[in-house]
Amino acid sequence: MQRNVFAFIAGGFFGAGLFISGMTDTNKVQGWLDVFGNWDPTLAFVMGGAIIPMAIAWRLTKAHQTAMLGTVFPPPPEPKLGRNLVVGSVMFGMGWGLSGLCPGPSIAAISYGGTGVFVFLAAMLTGMAFAPAMRRLMDRPVPAE
C-alpha cells in the first residue's frame, strides 16, 4: 500500500510538472525540435530543471543500500551502448518529432487532449505490445556469409 501511495505522489509531481512546464503543448515540443523555424528553448529549461533534483537524489543513493521502502537501488548504468539503444532512440525521436508527444505527456494530457491523445496512446500501446517481438528479431544473430 505504502509503495502505491508514494508512487502516486511521485506520479503527481511528474504530471504537475509536465502540465506547468507546457510540455503537454505539442507546439512547444515541436518548437524545441524546430531549429530552422521559430525555435522554442523551453524544453531545455524543463530538462535542466528536472536534472537538478534527480542528480541530488542519485548522490543520496550512494550512502545507502536500499530505498526507504526497502527496495535495492537500481544497479549502476550499463556501459554497453548497442544497436538497440540507437535504433530505438531514432525511432522514438521520429515519432516524437511527428507528433510532439512522448509517453509521459501523453498520459498527463489524457483528460484534456481530446481524441488525438487517445489515438496516439492506442498506437503507442500497440507499439509497446509488439516491441518484445521486434527486439527478438533484432537480437537474432546475423548468419555468417
Next chain:
Amino acid sequence: MEQDWIWGLVGGLLIGTGGAIYLLVNGRIMGASGIIGGLVDGSGHSTKWERISFLIGVALLPVLLLPLYGSVDTHITSNLLVLVAAGLLVGVGTRIANGCTSGHGVCGISRLSLRGMVATVFYILAGGITVMLFRHILGVI
C-alpha cells in the same frame, strides 16, 4: 511567452522531484515508457499496482490544475495517419531503446549514464530532422 522558460524551469524542478521521490522512496527509476511498457507486455506484472498508482498521479494532477488555467490547448494534430505512425514509433522505439525523455533524458543524464546521454542525442537529432523534413520540406505537420 516571455515567462515560458520560468514555468519550464519550475515544471522541470517538479518533474525531477517526482523522480527523486520515486527513486529514494520506492527505489525505482522514473521512466514513463518503462512504467507503461511493463504493464503492456507483462514484464512488470509483479509491480503492477505501483505502476498504475504512478500513472493515475500523472493523469490526475493536470485535472486538478486545469481550473487555474481555464483551458489548455495541446495543439495535437488532427491528422490520424501522423498520430498512428507517431504512436507506433514512440511505442516500439522507447521499448527497444529501453527509455524515453524521462528515463534516458532526466534519470539517465542526471547520473551521467553514457546510455542515457547517447539515447538523448539520438532522439533529439531524429526529432529535429523529422520536424525539418515533415514541416519545412513536406509541409505535413
